[in-house]
Amino acid sequence: xxxxxxxxxxxxxxxxxxxxxxxxxxxxxxxxxxxxxxxxxxxxxxxxxxxxxxxxxxxxxxxxxxxxxxxxxxxxxxxxxxxxxxxxxxxxxxxxxxxxxxxxxxxxxxxxxxxxxxxxxxxxxxxxxxxxxxxxxxxxxxxxxxxxxxxxxxxxxxxxxxxxxxxxxxxxxxxxxxxxxxxxxxxxxxxxxxxxxxxxxxxxxxxxxxxxxxxxxxxxxxxxxxxxxxxxxxxxxxxxxxxxxxxxxxxxxxxxxxxxxxxxxxxxxxxxxxxxxxxxxxxxxxxxxxxxxxxxxxxxxxxxxxxxxxxxxxxxxxxxxxxxxxxxxxxxxxxxxxxxxxxxxxxxxxxxxxxxxxxxxxxxxxxxxxxxxxxxxxxxxxxxxxxxxxxxxxxxxxxxxxxxxxxxxxxxxxxxxxxxxxxxxxxxxxxxxxxxxxxxxxxxxxxxxxxxxxxxxxxxxxxxxxxxxxxxxxxxxxxxxxxxxxxxxxxxxxxxxxxxxxxxxxxxxxxxxxxxxxxxxxxxxxxxxxxxxxxxxxxxxxxxxxxxxxxxxxxxxxxxxxxxxxxxxxxxxxxxxxxxxxxxxxxxxxxxxxxxxxxxxxxxxxxxxxxxxxxxxxxxxxxxxxxxxxxxxxxxxxxxxxxxxxxxxxxxxxxxxxx
Amino acid sequence: xxxxxxxxxxxxxxxxxxxxxxxxxxxxxxxxxxxxxxxxxxxxxxxxxxxxxxxxxxxxxxxxxxxxxxxxxxxxxxxxxxxxxxxxxxxxxxxxxxxxxxxxxxxxxxxxxxxxxxxxxxxxxxxxxxxxxxxxxxxxxxxxxxxxxxxxxxxxxxxxxxxxxxxxxxxxxxxxxxxxxxxxxxxxxxxxxxxxxxxxxxxxxxxxxxxxxxxxxxxxxxxxxxxxxxxxxxxxxxxxxxxxxxxxxxxxxxxxxxxxxxxxxxxxxxxxxxxxxxxxxxxxxxxxxxxxxxxxxx
Numbered sequence: 001x002x003x004x005x006x007x008x009x010x011x012x013x014x015x016x017x018x019x020x021x022x023x024x025x026x027x028x029x030x031x032x033x034x035x036x037x038x039x040x041x042x043x044x045x046x047x048x049x050x051x052x053x054x055x056x057x058x059x060x061x062x063x064x065x066x067x068x069x070x071x072x073x074x075x076x077x078x079x080x081x082x083x084x085x086x087x088x089x090x091x092x093x094x095x096x097x098x099x100x101x102x103x104x105x106x107x108x109x110x111x112x113x114x115x116x117x118x119x120x121x122x123x124x125x126x127x128x129x130x131x132x133x134x135x136x137x138x139x140x141x142x143x144x145x146x147x148x149x150x151x152x153x154x155x156x157x158x159x160x161x162x163x164x165x166x167x168x169x170x171x172x173x174x175x176x177x178x179x180x181x182x183x184x185x186x187x188x189x190x191x192x193x194x195x196x197x198x199x200x201x202x203x204x205x206x207x208x209x210x211x212x213x214x215x216x217x218x219x220x221x222x223x224x225x226x227x228x229x230x231x232x233x234x235x236x237x238x239x240x241x242x243x244x245x246x247x248x249x250x251x252x253x254x255x256x257x258x259x260x261x262x263x264x265x266x267x268x269x270x271x272x273x274x275x276x277x278x279x280x281x282x283x284x285x286x287x288x289x290x291x292x293x294x295x296x297x298x299x300x301x302x303x304x305x306x307x308x309x310x311x312x313x314x315x316x317x318x319x320x321x322x323x324x325x326x327x328x329x330x331x332x333x334x335x336x337x338x339x340x341x342x343x344x345x346x347x348x349x350x351x352x353x354x355x356x357x358x359x360x361x362x363x364x365x366x367x368x369x370x371x372x373x374x375x376x377x378x379x380x381x382x383x384x385x386x387x388x389x390x391x392x393x394x395x396x397x398x399x400x401x402x403x404x405x406x407x408x409x410x411x412x413x414x415x416x417x418x419x420x421x422x423x424x425x426x427x428x429x430x431x432x433x434x435x436x437x438x439x440x441x442x443x444x445x446x447x448x449x450x451x452x453x454x455x456x457x458x459x460x461x462x463x464x465x466x467x468x469x470x471x472x473x474x475x476x477x478x479x480x481x482x483x484x485x486x487x488x489x490x491x492x493x494x495x496x497x498x499x500x501x502x503x504x505x506x507x508x509x510x511x512x513x514x515x516x517x518x519x520x521x522x523x524x525x526x527x528x529x530x531x532x533x534x535x536x537x538x539x540x541x542x543x544x545x546x547x548x549x550x551x552x553x554x555x556x557x558x559x560x561x562x563x564x565x566x567x568x569x570x571x572x573x574x575x576x577x578x579x580x581x582x583x584x585x586x587x588x589x590x591x592x593x594x595x596x597x598x599x600x601x602x603x604x605x606x607x608x609x610x611x612x613x614x615x616x617x618x619x620x621x622x623x624x625x626x627x628x629x630x631x632x633x634x635x636x637x638x639x640x641x642x643x644x645x646x647x648x649x650x651x652x653x654x655x656x657x658x659x
Numbered sequence: 660x661x662x663x664x665x666x667x668x669x670x671x672x673x674x675x676x677x678x679x680x681x682x683x684x685x686x687x688x689x690x691x692x693x694x695x696x697x698x699x700x701x702x703x704x705x706x707x708x709x710x711x712x713x714x715x716x717x718x719x720x721x722x723x724x725x726x727x728x729x730x731x732x733x734x735x736x737x738x739x740x741x742x743x744x745x746x747x748x749x750x751x752x753x754x755x756x757x758x759x760x761x762x763x764x765x766x767x768x769x770x771x772x773x774x775x776x777x778x779x780x781x782x783x784x785x786x787x788x789x790x791x792x793x794x795x796x797x798x799x800x801x802x803x804x805x806x807x808x809x810x811x812x813x814x815x816x817x818x819x820x821x822x823x824x825x826x827x828x829x830x831x832x833x834x835x836x837x838x839x840x841x842x843x844x845x846x847x848x849x850x851x852x853x854x855x856x857x858x859x860x861x862x863x864x865x866x867x868x869x870x871x872x873x874x875x876x877x878x879x880x881x882x883x884x885x886x887x888x889x890x891x892x893x894x895x896x897x898x899x900x901x902x903x904x905x906x907x908x909x910x911x912x913x914x915x916x917x918x919x920x921x922x923x924x925x926x927x928x929x930x931x932x933x934x935x936x937x938x939x940x941x942x943x944x945x946x947x948x949x950x951x952x953x954x955x956x957x
Contacts, residue, residue, distance in 0.1 A: 132661050370775070371715070386717070402758075410802075429795035453715050555776045
């Protein structure tokens with residue numbers, strides 16, 4: 001438990017040091033982040049996983065208390081923070097060391113990076129609303145500066161503003177949530193709030209639920225609050241994207257989990273709202289990911305999809321708890337937490353690989369890439385591995401998570417009433433569709449970036465990253481493989497955390513977890529067989545070819561004699577069949593500029609996939625707000641005596657009203 | 660020991676199904692047709708040949724057919740047959756089967772993109788999208804079967820003790836049969852005989868493979884066809900309670916009959932325009948959903 005304080009101290013000290021050292025602070029800042037993460041890991045691993053630790057420290061604020069705690073849920077959510085925090089710091093140190101241009105942004109970058117880590121650690125251990133909100137603000141503000149690292153580009157500035165607005169709209173709801181709880185119970189400490197709520201009912205549980213969902217959902221990126229994700233991730237440096245996607249957005253999930261714990265067993269409709277929102281998020285996220293032509297934007301939408309799957313798990317858990325079905329509840333919650341761990345490992349790897357692509361080629365547009373697997377084999381292999389994993393394919397652990405969720409829904413089919421049956425059946429089908437489209441989207445990302453012929457000269461001459469950049473990629477890829485091998489063990493940890501959810505009846509829930517563990521071992525057995533079979537077939541193939549021999553020839557162009565790399569299938573053509581069928585949810589827009597006449601000389605086809613919610617809902621809404629604010633400018637003209645008159649008039653009015 | 664009969668039979672007899680289908684199609688067209696064992700001859704010939712590998716290709720090109728074949732073979736080990744449960748079975752294994760088929764598909768799609776050919780890219784993109792549409796339909800079918808029985812494994816669904824024959828369940832084999840046609844690139848979704856047409860899906864995806872790699876793809880495709888036939892036969896033909904020999908015999912006859920039906924369907928139907936394929940799958944999905952609602956309603 002004390003390790004937590006050590007970690008936060010290291011984060012803050014090394015951040016300040018890096019800020020002071022400016023450009024030379026690269027090594028110090030990164031080393032501080034790694035050390036702090038190791039200290040956090042020491043705290044997470046201290047004591048048995050299922051133990052509850054708590055600590056109260058004195059602080060000078062009039063309200064709340066500096067109350068920290070470690071329970072299985074906190075430990076589980078801190079795990080990706082530690083691992084990704086350290087590995088991304090190492091990757092960032094390598095990336096920033098090579099960055100020249102005489103800026104002193106390196107120091108401030110590490111300051112805010114360490115601040116983000118400190119904020120995340122505090123958010124996930126805070127046991128008091130005031131402490132939680134302070135940490136939440138630190139954690140929400142730091143990424144603004146991290147995303148704006150290359151703020152000389154207009155798109156980066158815009159992206160960081162979008163992030164800031166989303167973060168604050170979310171924070172407003174989070175603050176309102178805790179304020180209402182405080183007004184209702186008079187307590188700020190989580191334990192006291194829960195105790196007080198267990199005696200009397202809530203004043204407005206539905207309002208609290210919606211506030212929590214919007215507030216924490218804006219952080220996690222649920223539809224329709226996901227619009228900041230596809231803006232922020234391509235703009236931020238890649239190690240920051242990996243950190244944001246793998247660890248920071250989890251804070252939203254963590255907050256939602258705590259909120260659900262606090263406001264008690266949800267009403268039945270709330271669970272179904274979570275399930276529906278999760279499915280909408282997952283489906284629209286993956287369809288828009290499929291439509292993207294920018295690798296990092298595609299990965300950002302894939303994060304939206306995965307957050308949707310995890311939210312689906314939360315919803316299943318709530319429905320199960322409400323209906324008194326412990327098997328459904330514990331499997332849904334454990335599956336969601338397990339998927340969260342997997343997503344962190346896979347998405348971290350994918351973003352770091354995308355960063356190496358950006359570093360080597362100078363672009364992450366799929367139409368500028370191609371054939372990178374040969375020029376950077378390690379990155380290509382790691383990307384393919386993580387892509388298969390995040391599409392939920394065996395033998396990687398992503399499959400085990402989705403399987404657990406599917407089993408939870410299957411058990412849910414036995415619940416009484418038509419709604420659970422129809423709802424869970426529809427959710428199963430939707431989850432299967434999400435899996436299918438995830439496969440298509442990730443096949444597109446991997447195939448167009450790393451396979452085939454290079455589409456540009458920059459891609460053809462791309463160089464492999466140096467060892468400093470490769471080691472973090474390899475480390476995260478090793479995490480993905482390690483998770484596959486130790487899937488039952490990781491699932492056990494997730495299940496222990498899920499069992500702490502209030503209202504969980506221990507006996508049947510434990511039985512369900514034991515059954516699910518048996519299932520995981522069954523999966524692992526088959527996958528062992530798969531591995532043996534692959535090796536055997538490969539051996540046989542090589543034996544056969546050793547005698548018959550192989551020749552290398554150009555790709556068969558079906559008789560076409562002048563092939564170029566440009567005739568390859570590209571990002572837009574790959575999604576054409578899907579865009580034709582699902583034009584609505586994918587939002588693919590194509591524009592053909594062609595001179596009229598029989599023999600048009602040049603033609604230009606532009607295919608884009610703008611976010612419908614951003615362009616047609618948020619942008620008009622914010623423009624309207626800007627116009628309203630502009631119209632208030634008549635009272636703002638810079639003449640001081642008039643301002644004094646305003647103040648005087650207000651005071652007089654207030655006095656008159658009070659009289 | 661008995662449970663290993665099915666994988667063994669599948670490995671030995673899967674290419675025969677392709678021969679049967681081709682014979683039926685030839686007879687319908689008034690031709691003699693190629694020998695029943697032609698696929699075996701093809702496989703043997705391909706295995707003996709050397710390979711021509713594209714200059715563009717990387718390790719993914721070799722990994723594709725290998726992983727694809729291994730994944731389909733593993734999926735076969737989860738499918739029950741002949742009134743016997745599968746050698747490997749556990750709660751939720753149907754999902755492992757579906758996702759192993761997904762792995763097999765991803766491996767081939769990536770291998771196709773690895774060649775940098777525009778034709779293969781086209782096949783890859785179509786295969787990826789149409790399979791994504793087929794996936795929820797397959798899950799709805801499994802849901803129907805699972806809600807009839809107690810267990811959540813394929814073995815319980817297809818040969819479990821509590822299995823009763825309900826009228827609404829007759830939709831499920833029909834939907835599975837449509838999926839069989841779609842997933843195995845048969846008519847009316849894809850034409851396995853026309854090479855190099857711009858309307859192709861599966862065949863155009865494997866254009867550049869040759870020698871043992873091509874053999875792995877052809878063999879893998881045969882195993883996948885066998886797997887789907889086994890699913891259709893499994894939910895149509897009740898074999899529980901028969902003596903083992905009769906059960907296996909009846910089951911094999913049913914498998915051959917399924918191949919004959921595929922051949923008949925291919926002979927009497929034209930290929931759908933590509934834009935119509937989603938409607939076919941959507942219709943199948945609607946049918947599966949209807950049967951699920953009926954099953955749950957009871």
